[in-house]
Amino acid sequence: MTEAMKSFSEASRLNVLFLPLYSMQGASSRYRVYHYADRLPSHGFDVKILHPRSYTLASKALYILSLPKALRWADVVVIQKKLFRSPLYALIRHLNNAVVFDFDDALYVDNSITNMLSHVLRTSRHVIVGNRHLENFARRFTDRVTRIPTPVDVQAFTPADKKCLVNDVITIGWIGAGGNLIYLEHLEPVFERIYLSKGQTVQLKVISDRTFRFRSCRLPVVNIPWSLSTELEALRSLDIGIMPLTDDELSRGKCAFKVLQYMSVGIATVASSVGMNREVIHHLGNGMLATSLEEWRCALLHLIENPALREQFGREARKTVEYEYSYEVTTPHLASVLKSVAVQKQRRLPP
Numbered sequence: 001m002t003e004a005m006k007s008f009s010e011a012s013r014l015n016v017l018f019l020p021l022y023s024m025q026g027a028s029s030r031y032r033v034y035h036y037a038d039r040l041p042s043h044g045f046d047v048k049i050l051h052p053r054s055y056t057l058a059s060k061a062l063y064i065l066s067l068p069k070a071l072r073w074a075d076v077v078v079i080q081k082k083l084f085r086s087p088l089y090a091l092i093r094h095l096n097n098a099v100v101f102d103f104d105d106a107l108y109v110d111n112s113i114t115n116m117l118s119h120v121l122r123t124s125r126h127v128i129v130g131n132r133h134l135e136n137f138a139r140r141f142t143d144r145v146t147r148i149p150t151p152v153d154v155q156a157f158t159p160a161d162k163k164c165l166v167n168d169v170i171t172i173g174w175i176g177a178g179g180n181l182i183y184l185e186h187l188e189p190v191f192e193r194i195y196l197s198k199g200q201t202v203q204l205k206v207i208s209d210r211t212f213r214f215r216s217c218r219l220p221v222v223n224i225p226w227s228l229s230t231e232l233e234a235l236r237s238l239d240i241g242i243m244p245l246t247d248d249e250l251s252r253g254k255c256a257f258k259v260l261q262y263m264s265v266g267i268a269t270v271a272s273s274v275g276m277n278r279e280v281i282h283h284l285g286n287g288m289l290a291t292s293l294e295e296w297r298c299a300l301l302h303l304i305e306n307p308a309l310r311e312q313f314g315r316e317a318r319k320t321v322e323y324e325y326s327y328e329v330t331t332p333h334l335a336s337v338l339k340s341v342a343v344q345k346q347r348r349l350p351p
Contacts, residue, residue, distance in 0.1 A: 017074035043335035098345035104130030106253025130255035159266030160236035173238035178210025243271040263317035268310040286316035
């Protein structure tokens with residue numbers, strides 16, 4: 001921390017305003033905004049979150065009317081993945097130009113918002129991204145970029161005590177929004193071959209807001225409706241977690257959060273060798289990576305047949321999350337960025 005930042009942070013607490021895209025129900029905002037609200041105060045911040053409204057005109061109007069007062073209160077404004085239309089974004093920057101833009105998905109694959117996104121990246125005081133691929137994209141427009149991965153609350157997400165459990169059925173699990181079930185569908189031939197080999201001693205558990213069914217595969221499927229209150233229990237019930245992806249721009253922009261969730265509760269994980277998955281998983285060290293359907297079949301069968309290996313991967317996976325992807329690691333980094341932007345604003349430096 002520079003001397004200017006030290007003197008500024010010692011002089012007073014800082015006000016940070018978050019403008020998230022989603023409510024607590026949206027994982028991206030939950031982990032990159034709401035869970036920081038309880039942690040940033042110990043780093044010298046007072047936190048306010050302007051919660052997104054519903055899509056009614058009255059709700060939108062109320063949101064816009066509440067913006068000016070909140071913006072004037074803030075020393076730093078963090079816009080999390082929300083792209084405001086030009087007149088409103090211009091108003092935000094007019095009232096408070098200490099804007100930090102945070103995103104953790106390849107938003108730019110949507111051509112309809114590419115120009116808007118590039119303008120926001122150029123004009124923000126700082127940009128925070130969730131992975132290396134997004135960082136490379138953001139640096140086309142600005143050099144004021146910091147990479148902070150989406151963290152897991154390792155105090156809440158802890159492994160279950162499975163020492164006394166004897167499972168007759170091995171549970172392979174997937175968690176995610178219904179719109180991403182297409183990635184799971186690609187593995188249907190793999191699951192059919194596993195069924196032919198293992199029968200009903202293996203099942204697939206899907207934790208989602210939508211019901212999943214195979215087209216023809218006979219492997220048993222258990223659907224668990226996702227909710228905040230049952231998410232942890234559902235994750236702990238898995239023996240193997242999976243994150244299949246296609247190798248494309250959208251997937252390379254993902255931040256491996258499914259993988260981190262599985263790993264945080266000590267679950268052996270198999271994931272597509274795409275994007276950030278390759279950074280989080282050290283193949284045959286804390287999990288397994290797969291590319292082809294045959295690699296997926298071999299990896300899953302290997303873990304199904306080797307409980308000791310599942311336990312070993314789970315232990316190493318938990319250590320990885322604790323040491324690299326926890327709030328204890330990421331909160332100081334975020335606080336440093338926010339303080340730096342506040343100093344620029346105080347000294348009236350140009351964005």
